[in-house]
Amino acid sequence: MNFKHVIRIASITFEESYRKKFLYILLFLSAILMVSAFLFDPFNIGQQLPVVKDICLTGLSFFGLTLTFALFLTAIPNEIEKKTLYPLLSKPVSRSDYLWGKFLGNMAMVFINLLVITLEITFLINKLIPSDINMAFRMAELKPIIWSAFLLFVECGVVGALIVLFSPFMSYPVNLVLTLLMYISGNVSQGYINFIAAEQSSSLGAMLAIVLKYILPNFEYFHIKNSVVHSYIVDPVYVSGSALYGLVYIMIVLLIADILFQRKDL
Amino acid sequence: MDYAIKTENLVKVYTGKKKSAGKPVNALVDLNLEVKVGDIYGFIGPNGAGKTTTIKSLMGLIRPTSGKAFIMGKPAGSVEAKQLVGYLSEVAYYYPFMEVGKLLDFYCSFYEIPRSQRKSKIEETLALVRLSDKINAKMSELSKGMMQRFGIAQAIIAKPPLLILDELTSGLDPIAQKEVKDIVLDLKKQGQTIFFSSHMMTEVENICDQIGIIYSGVMLKSAPLDAFLKEESGDFSKIVFEEASDSVLAKFKEKKIDTEKIRAGVYSAVVPDKDLEDFIDMLRAEKCRVSEVNPRRYSLEDAFFQLIKESEKK
Numbered sequence: 349m350n351f352k353h354v355i356r357i358a359s360i361t362f363e364e365s366y367r368k369k370f371l372y373i374l375l376f377l378s379a380i381l382m383v384s385a386f387l388f389d390p391f392n393i394g395q396q397l398p399v400v401k402d403i404c405l406t407g408l409s410f411f412g413l414t415l416t417f418a419l420f421l422t423a424i425p426n427e428i429e430k431k432t433l434y435p436l437l438s439k440p441v442s443r444s445d446y447l448w449g450k451f452l453g454n455m456a457m458v459f460i461n462l463l464v465i466t467l468e469i470t471f472l473i474n475k476l477i478p479s480d481i482n483m484a485f486r487m488a489e490l491k492p493i494i495w496s497a498f499l500l501f502v503e504c505g506v507v508g509a510l511i512v513l514f515s516p517f518m519s520y521p522v523n524l525v526l527t528l529l530m531y532i533s534g535n536v537s538q539g540y541i542n543f544i545a546a547e548q549s550s551s552l553g554a555m556l557a558i559v560l561k562y563i564l565p566n567f568e569y570f571h572i573k574n575s576v577v578h579s580y581i582v583d584p585v586y587v588s589g590s591a592l593y594g595l596v597y598i599m600i601v602l603l604i605a606d607i608l609f610q611r612k613d614l
Numbered sequence: 615m616d617y618a619i620k621t622e623n624l625v626k627v628y629t630g631k632k633k634s635a636g637k638p639v640n641a642l643v644d645l646n647l648e649v650k651v652g653d654i655y656g657f658i659g660p661n662g663a664g665k666t667t668t669i670k671s672l673m674g675l676i677r678p679t680s681g682k683a684f685i686m687g688k689p690a691g692s693v694e695a696k697q698l699v700g701y702l703s704e705v706a707y708y709y710p711f712m713e714v715g716k717l718l719d720f721y722c723s724f725y726e727i728p729r730s731q732r733k734s735k736i737e738e739t740l741a742l743v744r745l746s747d748k749i750n751a752k753m754s755e756l757s758k759g760m761m762q763r764f765g766i767a768q769a770i771i772a773k774p775p776l777l778i779l780d781e782l783t784s785g786l787d788p789i790a791q792k793e794v795k796d797i798v799l800d801l802k803k804q805g806q807t808i809f810f811s812s813h814m815m816t817e818v819e820n821i822c823d824q825i826g827i828i829y830s831g832v833m834l835k836s837a838p839l840d841a842f843l844k845e846e847s848g849d850f851s852k853i854v855f856e857e858a859s860d861s862v863l864a865k866f867k868e869k870k871i872d873t874e875k876i877r878a879g880v881y882s883a884v885v886p887d888k889d890l891e892d893f894i895d896m897l898r899a900e901k902c903r904v905s906e907v908n909p910r911r912y913s914l915e916d917a918f919f920q921l922i923k924e925s926e927k928k
């Protein structure tokens with residue numbers, strides 16, 4: 349793998365995606381969100397702040413994941429279908445360069461978008477905190493929002509890596525359904541999974557539980573919204589642990605994707 | 615001997631569900647191909663013969679079922695091999711949102727060419743394919759012919775020692791075809807090694823010096839162009855005759871010469887020049903009117919059909 353090549357492919361992927369219309373629709377929706385900051389009554393903040401935070405973070409997850417699906421689902425299948433891959437792969441470029449470049453380019457786009465919307469949200473929340481509140485408290489309210497967005501970014505990376513894994517071999521509707529299924533099953537709480545695993549008497553059921561437990565990503569790790577909304581303390585160690593988990597998961601999935609993609613007839 | 619391209623018993627069986635509805639397709643059968651440095655090699659065969667399959671294997675775009683392929687001695691598809699070859703695919707699309715010059719720069723950036731030299735290289739290449747005035751145009755604004763010339767540009771941008779062009783002129787109008795061919799002739803003058811595939815025999819006769827004929831995944835014959843044309847001793851003439859009776863046609867059949875019906879009572883036949891007088895005498899004796907006699911050179915096309923006929927007999 350050649351790192352310079354990966355970056356070049358990432359940047360052209362980025363360039364291609366910022367021409368897509370849905371991006372502007374997403375950003376427009378988020379702008380509306382920001383404008384709505386001015387509609388809140390600053391005197392009732394006690395009850396309003398958690399509600400606003402909840403809405404914003406839910407919206408952020410929705411934006412981030414929708415964007416990830418929209419960018420990743422078509423990225424590689426389109427290039428295979430339209431054969432724009434031929435002139436590129438006939439240059440001294442390896443398939444690994446291409447795969448990692450595509451992943452990183454799309455993730456860069458996800459990052460920029462999440463960054464913009466997160467900044468809007470922190471700006472909005474900051475406005476809702478009464479002006480006589482001191483800086484330390486203010487930061488304690490705002491920092492977890494950034495962490496939450498950061499973990500969402502990692503989560504999007506996991507979803508993106510899974511889509512990349514499947515996309516050379518599946519049409520995008522199939523890939524969408526499969527990845528969505530994995531996402532939903534990955535959201536089943538660990539407590540339930542342990543319970544299911546203990547209850548299974550048939551070997552098939554036990555196997556399914558093992559798949560759920562060890563193979564599917566555990567998206568629960570990335571969700572700290574409840575703590576953020578209710579202004580509980582968010583432990584930075586927990587955040588970095590989750591991020592590390594996500595990163596390792598992404599690496600493993602992409603390595604498998606890379607091996608499979610090498611064998612594909614284009 | 616230095617080979618620009620060499621394959622050893624290349625086999626490709628497509629087992630996919632897509633095109634063949636479950637049945638495996640033997641697209642390449644023990645293909646041995648040798649192209650020397652400096653050759654202009656025309657790889658000829660009808661549609662579906664396996665030309666694109668061969669070329670995609672050479673570029674590492676598909677994985678041969680068995681056998682080996684080398685580009686300049688390097689394993690086909692490896693990054694080292696791809697340093698040494700420029701490729702124009704049969705169906706080629708390029709990022710439509712990019713400008714011509716920028717896209718060339720992008721492709722160029724994968725070679726070890728200093729950034730400072732890239733600009734002049736791009737201008738030089740665009741001049742060669744006559745697209746200098748389009749350097750700032752979007753790819754989506756190019757016509758089909760221009761697109762194909764851009765395709766040549768992206769293949770030669772790093773001056774690779776070998777060029778592989780798949781169906782260079784198919785789908786282009788005659789003017790665009792000529793433009794593209796002229797570029798290839800320019801490259802030929804510069805001593806470029808070129809391997810190109812075509813399903814049109816007439817196209818390659820005036821460009822190539824080596825020809826390989828592939829049919830149903832089998833290489834029927836690979837030899838210098840002359841060897842194909844000198845195959846049959848002497849030249850031929852085409853005669854057209856009218857008011858032909860069955861007995862005349864039977865006499866042609868006796869001598870194993872095919873006749874072709876043009877319209878009722880009017881037939882044509884291609885006969886060797888050495889027998890031409892005999893045939894004309896015979897036709898006169900049978901009271902046929904000979905309306906046309908034209909010299910006809912034995913062409914690559916004739917060689918091609920003859921090879922196919924022979925291979926089908928086996």
Ligand SMILES: Nc1ncnc2c1ncn2[C@@H]1O[C@H](COP(=O)(O)OP(=O)(O)O)[C@@H](O)[C@H]1O
Binds near residue numbers: 628639640662663
């Ligand atoms: N992806 C594929 N799946 C199944 N069969 C294929 C595929 N690509 C080509 N073929 C078959 O392989 C044979 C050779 O095709 P190809 O190499 O494209 O021929 P050519 O380029 O000489 O026209 C044909 O019979 C074609 O139908």
Ligand SMILES: [Mg+2]
Binds near residue numbers: 665666667704781
């Ligand atoms: Mg072809």
